[in-house]
Amino acid sequence: MTEQDRMDAPAPSVEEGGGVSRRAVLGTAGAVAGAAALTAGGFAAGRATASPLQQHAYDFFGAHQSGIVTPQQDRLHFAAFDITTDSRARVISLLRRWSEAAARLMTGSELGSGAAGGAYAAPPDDTGEALGLPASGLTITFGFGPGLFDDRFGLASKRPAQLIDLPRFSGDTLEERFTGGDLCIQACADDPQVAVHAIRNLSRLAFGDAAIRWSQLGFGRTSSTTRAQQTPRNFMGFKDGTANLRAEDTDLVDRWVWADATDGQPWMAGGSYLVARRIRILAEIWDRTSLQQQEQDVGRTKGSGAPLSGGSEFTEPDFSATGRDGEPLIRPTSHVALAHPSANGGAMMMRRGYNFTDGADDLGRLDAGLFFLAYVRDPATQFVPVQNALSSSDVMTIEYLRTTGSALFAIPPGLPAGSVLGSDGAFVGQELFA
Template identity: 60%
Template sequence: MTTDGQGSAKERVSRRKVFGLGAAGAATLGAGMVAANTLLDEPPQAHATSTSDPFPFYGEHQAGIVTPAQDRLHFVAFDVTTDKRAELVELLQEWTAAAARLTQGKEAGSYGAVGGAPEAAPDDTGEALGLPASGLTLTVGFGTSLFDDRFGLARHRPAPLTDLPKFPKDQLIPEISGGDLCVQACAHDPQVAVHAIRNLARIGFGKVSVRWSQLGFGRTSSTSRAQSTPRNLMGFKDGTNNLKLEDSGLLRDHLWAAAQDGSPWMAGGAYLVTRKIRMMVETWDRTSLAEQEQIFGRNKGEGAPLGKRAEFDPLDFAAKGPDGEPHIKSDAHVRLAHPSSHADARLLRRGYNFVDGSDGLGRLDAGLFFIAYQRDPRKQFVPVQMGLARNDPLNEYIKHVSSALFACPPGVRDGGDYWGRTLFEG
């Protein structure tokens, strides 16, 4: 093992016997390495050029964070049911091997849905046969509960991975909060995203169980300047001033964890906060346009700051209207969430709309599945959300029902690497 905890690809694969396949796998090490590194039929692209194309799986950072946000989401949180560390590591190795295939439009296992023995269960569920990669990305995170005494990880728990405080007005449901592991599947085709999660859950049978999951549609943030700003279910543009993949300096300072932060195994990773925010859309829909715009601090059509004309016009909190009052009120959402209100705290948002049917009173169970990545939630998400929870008039129309925090490790470097290797072998 090298001093930086990575080692060569050959060393890493030989230590773990080719993704846990034991002596038989070790006997085919050379062939396994070739196969792992030639999953693509052509060289990986830096960016997908259409909604059908794949994104690269290997890299310094996990895909699905700064990757241009896709249209669909299937997010799942798992509880680990095994108490054996070796089985957890083996699962992460198997998941990584499957993810490397799935994200390139291939089936989860080498025999696929129909290529194995008829008397054996297929190693792919088959519902994505014939579908392209559709920009699928799979992103893994480790929850605070994974760092208990089951797997010897307590001493490796990063300081930023601390349970979030209870925010004013939270109405959290424990059954759809937290989790030992998470997988975020984003794609342009919902069937591709669902297929990926279904197959990872199938591979994890006996080692993990699904704690909760969430389907999402209609991204509510832009993570690239090439993307237009989308709208949330309240009809407003969402995430205008989001961090973007082109903001390399800001990403270094506000997104990616670094070795000097205190947990070297997280270098190149990021911390993920999820919040399921139900919107009282029926009440909102009866609110006047003027009040809606005052609550957000932007106009509904263009998304421009009040008093300005265009979406990306700079916010001017000192500007006043003819009546002498500020165009943007002191408790407007855009002011309360602005970095200037929280020591320059910035987030990379990657949320999605959701509609989960209706409740017993005929009201839509709909809202925002909020996703935000950052370098340290204690300095970023927590102060921003605390300010919003205490003062945002939008709270009259929303309620937070689910919450989770995960440490997303750095990317998988090559075919001999796996999700979480820096934690388990570093």
């Protein structure tokens, strides 16, 4: 099954009463963290009648995990976890529970006997806030951070060379509460409550084996992953991701997104690497900047998204074009000029970023910006050079943006169709532990 086939395939049916046992889901630490997050990021907005998009369910199984080239949904709940056990067997058990639960959640089903069934004197299997809601295009994507490959689990020799420790870039103001993690889960959906429900219940399943290190809610996608999607706008008001990879560009996706066995670690074949960066916009400064200055710093018009060298949004920028004064129409220090593939050896990324807002800081300034997510085959050659150029020369990065969180995860391949899940069954990342 190709990735495009899997994106369009109906979800597998799940029998009622199946799935994860009640004993596996006891625990409250992760659930409290998920519930507390509900008040941020616009997630408290009302819900209209389910749209066709919300009714759609994606298949959990496939050569690649869902949530990478899947048509990007409008909402996100992302969580990074610290592993709290030293037992390799318990980590494997956790990944089995997570895989089984994710396959069920993506169909729009509750876990186990649900929120209203089972023993009356025990907590329900499912927290229940998504009861009655459709699948809402939910995708759940699992990743492994560098900490999984320390001395605890005998995996050091299987750490991919591509899973580097990201350098600290100029202008980074990283906060520990938004940095690192041994494991990650990316839950995307077209209903915010469905995305939060997924992380909340998966964190319950992790009790005793892993705990949330940090999480981020996102709304309003800032990229398009298929040509059928219109280019969205970021919190700076500009169209974002015009030059993003698209799922239909299969040759480019194979080259720049999917890992191959020849890359060094055969267990990662069909997987990818996820760069996560929490980028705060200094909104009070940006909002007082003239339109002319904003467009010159970005390199595109704010209205249409066209490059300043002319044309429409998808016209290729002409970095040699000059104005009457002989100066380049697109400044060499603009974001477009520095980030464009032509300035970076042709390197491209599959971006899946989201806007976020987390209220105000202690000085009353808006804490909002871009939660940058990008899937790449090799972070060292695709992401690091671009970020180095932006952090040293890009006026936007220097003047208006501050990166407060950063992490890198290896995203293993998906599970083949027909895989049997359960306490002794298949799980995402199983090749790593073979």
